[in-house]
Amino acid sequence: MANLFKKLFELVAVAIEKKELDLARLLLNYYYNDVTEGRQDPVCRRLPLAEAYFAKGDLKEAAIQFFLSAKKMSRHDQAESAIEICEKLLGFDPKNEFACQLLANIYQVKGQPDKQAVYLQKAREILAEQQKESEARFQEVAPIFEKLIDNVTLGTIDDLIKVANEGDSKAMNKLIDLQRKIMKALVPKAVN
Numbered sequence: 001m002a003n004l005f006k007k008l009f010e011l012v013a014v015a016i017e018k019k020e021l022d023l024a025r026l027l028l029n030y031y032y033n034d035v036t037e038g039r040q041d042p043v044c045r046r047l048p049l050a051e052a053y054f055a056k057g058d059l060k061e062a063a064i065q066f067f068l069s070a071k072k073m074s075r076h077d078q079a080e081s082a083i084e085i086c087e088k089l090l091g092f093d094p095k096n097e098f099a100c101q102l103l104a105n106i107y108q109v110k111g112q113p114d115k116q117a118v119y120l121q122k123a124r125e126i127l128a129e130q131q132k133e134s135e136a137r138f139q140e141v142a143p144i145f146e147k148l149i150d151n152v153t154l155g156t157i158d159d160l161i162k163v164a165n166e167g168d169s170k171a172m173n174k175l176i177d178l179q180r181k182i183m184k185a186l187v188p189k190a191v192n
Helices: 002-017 021-036 047-056 059-075 079-092 097-109 113-151 154-165 169-191
Strands: none
Touching (some): 002 047, 021 047, 047 059, 047 079, 059 097, 079 097
């Protein structure tokens, strides 16, 4: 909980620095009303944080907080608010399959199969694209592993580890060199 408060006050400082005074007030009101007076509002607890991260430009953390807010709202009979939040999230993170799946679930509960189908299809497309990207990265890295396997057997690595654990500095240096070779071979390919 202390970490949450620390993040909250860091975001207040950023909001003030960016002259987002309404946002700073919202965050401070959240703290003083919901936290210090003991009010428990599990539905919208994360929403001010999401807005603050969004204003700060931390879109990854904003996406997480918006999604968690929408998910809670959908569980507390606030479907319309959850839909608005998911649509906002998809506005800046259009490949967020979690938001699409949540929208599909909400529309299923609301009895709107046409809208449910749209978001299920979008989630499938996003996941298929992510799978293709993962497979392409694997295809880039696979030849590197094949070369390493040709040059180094698992028995050799096990032997080096055993000897290194016994305190042999030469074996430890060989392990470190092997790790460097693997990283040198992998990092340039994986980063692209």
